[in-house]
Amino acid sequence: MPVDATPDPYANPLAFGQRMQILREKRGMSRPVLAGLLGVSPSWVKKVESGQMHMPKLSMILRIAEALRVRDLADLTGDQSMPADLFIGPGHPRLGAVKAAVDAFPLGQDREAPPAAHLQHRLARAWSARHKAPNHREVVGELLPELIRDAQLTVRQADTAADRRAAQAILSEVYSLAQFFVAYQPDSALLWRVAERGMVAAQDSEDPHAIGVAAWLAAQAHRDSGPGHFDAADAVNLEALRYLEPLLPDASDTVLAITGALQFEAGYTAARRGENGTAWGWWDKANRIAARLPGSYYHPVTSFSRAIMGAHAVTVAVELRAGGESVRQAVAADTLTIPSRPRLARHRIEEARAYQLDGQAETALATLEKAHKAAPETIRYNGYARRIVLEEVEAKSPERRQRAATLATELGLLAA
Structure with a gap:
């Protein structure tokens, strides 16, 4: 083989430190930032990455994997015999049926759509069932396929512009419920498809609450993608807050709650960045919104409440x-x-x-x-x-x- 040929990664596998450096740089994270997350010095990180130190103990490997949002430990250790997916759970048995309902593109109208009020009632019962069930993915996964199909049908059969906007708000919330089910399962493309459709439906609805919920979930999806996506999370979050804040003096409890939830999400992202004052500042703002809500109020999507x-x-x-x-x-x-x-x-x-x-x-x-x-x-x-x-x-x-x-x-x- 010529000396300048591309090395065979299997014949000469990458060392742990090299993998750690590649994954860190892929996340757009500096050595000092990673060191701070791990509670070690930047020089320790440099020594590991350069091979001056051997692979650390399992406890530290797991902390590194968490900080770098490594999905599979084998990507970090190079040991393919011991794969361990940390941030993605197992595929739920009902994932396929939910995916099929999301991916379907039915154009025919072979049946009459359920009334919007009936669909809203079913959606409220689905949220309630989710909060009460220890096996909440099983419960939601059973309800979602039919809810998705019926909500899509209600949008298509809407007679007036007002009816269509109301149906789009319901459809957006159905996609929100679907995002809770799909999150942390082994189909990231499906998660983003659900999040984007929820955003589109919310915008078409022109409903402040639906728009806020869709933005709240989209910001989470961006942030959970790693430090390189924190700016995108903030962009979605802050734009939604700019839209909602003029409505707050006369806002309903649901609009107040989604505003408070978005404010906390901004603080959550700031905390992920290590921005202490900014993080607690956003928490304080959210806490002031929570104080305006009734003591017994509990937002069904975000759980925002006192x-x-x-x-x-x-x-x-x-x-x-x-x-x-x-x-x-x-x-x-x-x-x-x-x-x-x-x-x-x-x-x-x-x-x-x-x-x-x-x-x-x-x-x-x-x-x-x-x-x-x-x-x-x-x-x-x-x-x-x-x-x-x-x-x-x-x-x-x-x-x-x-x-x-x-x-x-x-x-x-x-x-x-």
């Missing part, structure tokens, strides 16, 4: 890697009443992250067990929870290893 602000504070502190503050916020929020089982499970996962960040691994594992009890499907599809469980499987304490292994087996991370 009750959720304590959980949001935990998330901000965790993303800022503030261990002590994270635990303080977790303790303060522990008495919260969150009526949604999947949202409560997500909060427990954030609490577990706080305790692990503070070095309280035993409490972190116990908190994940609470999350699993609240909603097994939430923790099964959550990359942070999967990372903590896998790390604890390697713990020095035999008791902790056993508890982690039991939970890992229940999550499908280890063979039964």
Whole structure:
């Protein structure tokens, strides 16, 4: 082979450090930023990437994978015999049926569309069922295909411009429900297709609430794609807020809630960037909006409410890697009443992250067990929870290893 030929990556595989550097640069992340996320010095990152240090222990590999949003550990380690997809959960059995409904392009009108009011009632029941069910993806996945087809049909058969706008608002919310189902499953193209269709339907509806919800979900999709997409997340988020803020003096509870949810999302992205003051500033704005809502109000899509602000504070502190503050916020929020089982499970996962960040691994594992009890499907599809469980499987304490292994087996991370 000529000396200037392209190396065969299988004959001479890349070292761990080289893979780490490639993945870091692909995310548009500097060494100091990665070092800050890992709690190490930039020189440590440089030594690993340059090969001056050997591959770190599993606990640090998992932290690197989380920081770089690596989907499969094999992409980082190069060991194809031990693939572990951290941030994508298993494909749900109902994913194919939902995908078929989204991808269909029916033009015929072989039946009469259900009335918009009937469709809205079904959608409200679907959201309620999702919040109550521990197996919420199963429940939503069963309802979605018919909801998608009926909402599309209602739009096509609308008689007037006003009816069509109302139907588009419903269709947009159906796509929002679909995005909750599709998220963290192994079909990112489908996720973006659902998000974009939801945005288009919301814009066509001219409904402020529908537009806000679609923007809220689109911003999350951008942010979860990694640091290189944070600016896109902010662009969508801030544009929606500029649109909604003039409406706030006389806004309904739903418009207030989606505005507050968008403000928190802006703070969440700022926290991911490590911007402490900006992150808490947005949290304060969202908290002021929450105070304007009735005490019993709970937004069915975003979970925005007075009750959720304590959980949001935990998330901000965790993303800022503030261990002590994270635990303080977790303790303060522990008495919260969150009526949604999947949202409560997500909060427990954030609490577990706080305790692990503070070095309280035993409490972190116990908190994940609470999350699993609240909603097994939430923790099964959550990359942070999967990372903590896998790390604890390697713990020095035999008791902790056993508890982690039991939970890992229940999550499908280890063979039964």
